Amino acid sequence: MNRKILQIHPLDNAIVALSDLDKDEVFEINGESIQLLESIPAKHKFCIKDLSPGERVIMYGVTVGKAQSFISKGALLNTINIKHDSADFELKAGNFNWTSPDTSAFENRTFLGIYRADGQVGTANYWLVIPLVFCENRNVETIREAFLEELGYAKPNPFKNLVRQLVQQTQSKEAASEQFFEKPYTNSPSSDRIFENIDGIKFLTHQGGCGGTRQDAEMLCKLLAGYIHHPNVAGATVLSLGCQHAQATILQEKLAELNPEFDKPLLIFEQQKEGTEEQLLQKAITATFYNLTRANAIIRKPAPLSKLRIGLECGGSDGFSGISANPVLGHVSDLIAGLGGSAVLSEFPELCGVEQDLINRCINAQKAEKFAALMRAYSSSAEAVGSGFDMNPSPGNIRDGLITDAIKSCGAAKKGGTSPITDVLDYGEYVKEAGLNLLCTPGNDVESTTALAGAGCNIILFTTGLGTPTGNPICPVVKVSTNNRLAERMPDLIDFNTGPIISGEKTIPQMGEELLELIIQIASGQKSTKAMDLGQDDFIPWKRGVSL
Structure with missing residues (x-):
């Protein structure tokens, strides 16, 4: 070659x-x-x-x-x-035959997971603190400040010492030397965690819950319900103002739809009932602390790889994405499907041009019809405001070889491997089926990863050719580089490098199996991702407007 x-x-x-x-x-x-x-x-x-x-x-x-x-x-x-141009697609019956890759090396493998009462297994054990409306964001931040340092979850800020020294230099009127800036700056490490079996307390904020449409508020509640129901979450503290569209009753209804037997601790505090902010915060912090002691009793136990739900995402893509990193994710997806687990392919604007192949892989006509309807509705909504899927590639994509949406999409779809499509999910819907699922989300990195976690993925694989810090509050995000140069230039962001495929040193199946080994370590809590190390907790709900 x-x-x-x-x-x-x-x-x-x-x-x-x-x-x-x-x-x-x-x-x-x-x-x-x-x-x-x-x-x-x-x-x-x-x-x-x-x-x-x-x-x-x-x-x-x-x-x-x-x-x-x-x-x-x-x-x-x-x-x-x-x-940009792409072939049209049609719903037509066809026989799809699939041969699973050899999974023998992983058949009896396990990861150390967190078992929940409903049968789900998590890869982490988090507590959530979330607002139902943006009015409560400041109170969420106040609770964050109260908890993180005292419980040992605060991450050291290596730049505090830098600023302190700059201030001292300014006060003494000494100019900084070149040697000064060459020194690394580290802060003292955070104290030991009080709750050793809780991986973190995650604080989500957002700009929704009121002021938009009622449908937006309902969809926000559905998304938040997915996060609370998520196997990586032990329980949640929810702050409500009281008068907003996103009511606590709606959140509880959405939780009941996901699990009628929902039994995780759910602490809801409504500011307009509690009185002063001080009273609200005292009650919320005290109740949260005591429930953290309960969550700390949960320990990891061996779980089969069939309990993995893998989210498939790409961002900052380049001209190598479709021939290195994305096919590696595709191989991992096929391995997971062969082992009885679930994989979820998102980003519908980046499936433009490969619809027919995906339709042909759907296990029945109902799934195919749902996928086609979602794609056409999404495309029409973009065109209605003078946009379109053809406007999806970013300046960075174009600069690095993805010059049409169809080129980008054909490469992006490689993340889904070759297995049958067992289910098609609209935004906010939760994974129920083993095998490959399609999830309707924008191509926007954080809106999509936010949705993948809300759908129940307990690990997200994220390929990038240009580099991005994207992470998620409750779901480990594994960053996979498409090329050697990026992995060398941004080692603080990249967890796994598929550049050896471009240079011909390794094959896609080889690297797929290596990546699955890394996934097992991360799922077991034995290794953290770079996004976790950086505290990169990105959360952006999609309002269902036009976002590509």
Whole structure:
């Protein structure tokens, strides 16, 4: 195999540059000699045949764009000479046969999980403190300040000493030397945790709950119910003002829908009933503390890998995402499906162009119809405000080779592997089926990871080619690099590097099995993710408006 270029599918007329290519370099592809007419940056694509205006650009064996002008063989494909285009899809019966990858190495493996009364198994043991409405955000922050330092959960801030020394230097009128800035700054470590079996107290804030539509408030309650019901959560403290749209009764109804036998500690405090803020906070903090002592009695026990629910996400994607990191997640997804666990593929704007393949993989017509309806409704809502899925790629995506939404989508869909699709979930719905699930979310990183956790995923795998700090309050987010350069440049963010696939040192199945080994460690609480180390607790509910 030529390690400088890659034709992903035999039908492709767009070829990926695996490294920077020089003008006039010559390659033989499908028995034909191709001379480059210009330099091709790594991750970008060039054409291997002349294309007239209107002709299709093919990658991954499907349409990913349309020529806007005449494109010569050997020319760079860019946002000027091609535009987004994708094939339409239809609901049609078909026989889908799937052979699971070899799972024998993992058949009897376990992780140390947190068993809940309803049969779910978590990968962590958290307590939640959440507001039903943005009016309570300040009170949530006050509780945070009271708890974290005293209970040993506060993370050291390495920059406090830096600021202190800068102040001292200013006061003494001494200029900072270059050597001063070369020194690392660390703060004293936090004290030992009081509750050794509780992995953290997580404080969520948001801007919803009132002032929007009633549907937005109801959806927020549904999402928060998913977080409270989540296997990684031992219980929750909920602050309510009292008069907002997102009422505590709605939250309780949504919890009952998820589990009629819900029995976790749920502490609800309504400010307009409690009196002063001091009275509210004293009651909330005291009750939370005593329930933390109960949650601390829960210990980890061996659990089969079938209890894993893996969220599949990408963000800061690049031109290598679809050929390294995303296929590795796809292999992990197939392994998990073969072992009886669940995998969840999100980001519907990034499934544009691969709908037919996903429809063909649905286990029945009902699932296929739901997926098609959600995709068409989402696309129509974007078009209604003058946008569209074609506007999904970010400037960073485009700069690094993802020049149409279909190119981005075909690579993004690789995270879902090849297994049958057992269920299709709308936003806010919870995972019920083993196997591969599709979850309707935006492509926005945090809105999507927020939804994956709310759907019950107990680990999220997140691929990136450009780098992103994204994490989640209750669900470990494993950051997977698409290339060596990123892993070397941002080691504080990256947990796993699939760059050796690009260089030809390792295969996708090899790296998939290595990643699953890391997942088992993280799920057992034996290893933390970089986002956890940084305290990156991102939480953004989707209001169901147009977000790509």
